[in-house]
Amino acid sequence: MSRISSVFESLKNNNQKALIPYITAGDPNLDITVPLMHEMVKAGANIIELGIPFSDPMADGPVIQKASERALVHNTSLMDVFNLVKQFREDDKDTPIILMGYLNPIEIMGYQNFVDQAHAADIDGVLIVDFPPEESHEFNIAMKEKELDTIFLLSPTTTDNRIKLICDQASGFVYYVAIKGVTGSAQLDTADIADRITHIKNMTQLPIGVGFGIKNAETASKLGAAADAVIVGSANVQLIESGIENNLNNQAIMQNIFDLLSSMRVALNQLK
C-alpha cells in the first residue's frame, strides 16, 4: 500500500479528514521551502502538495501565478524541487509528498527520467494539471512501475463516463475541483459541492480531496464534511505574498501559515 493510501486509511479508521496544504517550491526563496514544509506538518498537515513553478500556469489564479513568478526569478528548477524533497526527507520519512505542476518541465526532462528522479527523491505522487488520462498513458505506466501515485482532477464539468475513466487510472486519491474557475477564485456553493462529492463517492473507492477556493477554517470545515481531504493552496500562498509586502522574515511568514493551517486542523477535527 502506498504511503498516501496508508495515510487515508489510518485517518478513516480514526474518523478524521486529511489536510493537504500546497506551496510553490522556491517561493519566495529556496531557503523557506523545507522549514515551511515541516511547519505545515506541525500545524496538522497530513500530506504536502509541492508546486513545480511554471512560466505559464494556465489553471491558476493570480495568487499562485505570482508564486511561480517569484520562484522563477531565481530559476527554481525541477532538480531543485527534487533536492528540496530530499532535504525534507532527512527529518520526515512519513509525510507523503505530491508534486503538482504543468507538463512541459516534465516533458523536457523525459517521462522515465522524471519518474526515476521522483522515486529517488522519495516522492509519493504527482498531479499534472494539463495531462489528462487520454494523453498520459505512457507516463502513467512509468509511474505505476515505480509505485508512485498518479493524482487526477475531477471538475464540475466532468461527465460520469469521464469520472469512471479517470478513477480507473488514478491512485492515492482524486482531487475534486470545487468550482468552474482557476485556483483561489469565487464563492463556494457548499451544498452543491457536497452533492457532487457524494455522487463521485458512489463511483469510486478512492478517497476524494476537494480544493480550489478553501480560504479559512469555515470553508475547510464545510467542504471537509463531504470529502476525505481538503486541499489549501491560494490561502497559504496569499500569506507569503502579504508577508513579502509587509517585509516579514521567513519565520514570521511561516508562523502565519502555521496559524491558518492550525485553525483548519481544529475545525476538521471537530467534524464527526
Place this chain on the structure above:
Amino acid sequence: MSNNSQSPNSQAEAVYSMPDERGHFGPYGGLFVAETLMQPLEELNQAYEHYKNEPSFVKELDNDLSQYVGRPSPLYFAKNWTTKLNGAKIYLKREDLNHTGAHKVNNTVGQILLAQRMGKKRIIAETGAGQHGVATATVCARLGLECVIYMGEEDIQRQALNVYRMRLLGATVVSVTSGSKTLKDALNEAMRDWVTNIDDTFYIIGTAAGPHPYPAMVRDFQSIIGREAKQQILAQEGRLPDALVACIGGGSNAIGLFYPFIDDKSVKIYGVEAAGKGLETGEHAAPLCAGKPGVLHGNRTYLMEDRNGQIIPTHSVSAGLDYPGVGPEHAWLKDINRANYVSVKDHEALDGFHELTQVEGIIPALESSHAIAYVSKLAPEMDKDQIIIMNLSGRGDKDIHTVATIDGIEF
C-alpha cells in the same frame, strides 16, 4: 498544361488526412488542458463536426464570406516586383483586402456562427497585434454579442490603433500584465476566463494552435485562402504554382494557404518565421527553426523554451509573430519534410515592407513583410516561368506608427 493541375485525388499516393479523432498530427497537437475544459472542448468538437458540413451553416458562412468579408480576395500578379526581382512570377493572395484588413476575419465569421448555434452569449478572444481582436470585435458588434478581448500590456502600447478600433466596436479590452505581457499571456488569461465562465462563453482562438479542435477548426476556416488561390492560379496561369510562401506566428494564414496544396507534391511550401534580431541572439520568435517540442496552450508543438521547460520571452518587430509556439500541424509538416520553415530578421522584414510599398503601392503588415523578405530571396533563384504565390496576410495601416518610429519619424 502540366500534370500539376491534376486534383490530389487522382494521384496514386495516400491523401493527407490530419488530425486523428483526438486532434493529433503525429506526435503533435492533442488535448492538454485542465479537467474543467475537457468536456467543453468535447462539446465544441461535436458541435463543429456537426455543423461544418451542415447545409444551412455552410450557406450562411459562404454568404458572410462573400457579402461581409468581401471574398474572394484577388490573386494579384505583382508585375513590377517580379520585374525587379528578375525571377519567378509572383502572385499575391490579397488577404489585406478583406474587411478588417487581414485574414483573421475568415476564422471569426466561422467561429461566431458556431457560437450562435451553441447558444453562447459571451465571446472572448486573445490578440497579439490586435488583428484577431478587431476581427472578433467586428463579428460580435454585427451579431450583438458581448465581447471581451485579452491583450498583453506591451502589445496594447505598440498597437494602440487596434485597441481603439476594438473599443469603438464595443469590445472590452483587458490588459494582461502577467508573465511577459504579450500574446502568450493573453492566451493564458483568456483560458482562465473561459474556465471560469464556461457555461455562457465561447472562446474564439485566433490561430491554428490551442487544444483540439481549434488547430483543425481554424485551419478549415482559413483554408478558403488556399482553395481560392488554387482556383485562381489555375484560371490565370493554367497550372499550379511552384512555391507557396507565408509568414508564421501561430501559423493560421500559412496553414490556410498551404492546406489545400499539401497533396500537390510539386508545390514547394515555405513558412517564414520571425528571426527577430537573429536566431543566434536568442531574441527571436522562431520555434520551428530554433526551438524544440514541448507542451503549451493545450497542444504539443515546437516551442521557445529553456532547458528547464520554462517558456522564454520572444522578440519580433511584428506583434503578430511574437509567440513562443506554433500550430501543431506546422510542427508535423516540418517533421515529415512537406514544408520548409525558414526565418527572416526584423530589418529584412522592414526592407520588405518598404519594397512592396514602393514598387506595388501596397502597404503590407509587418507580419506579411516577413514573407515578402523571403520572396525577395527566393524569387531570383527561380526560373522566370516558375510561379510563387505569397500570402499577403494583412495590410500595414496598424504598423505605420511602428515603422515611423524605427525610421526616426515622430508625428
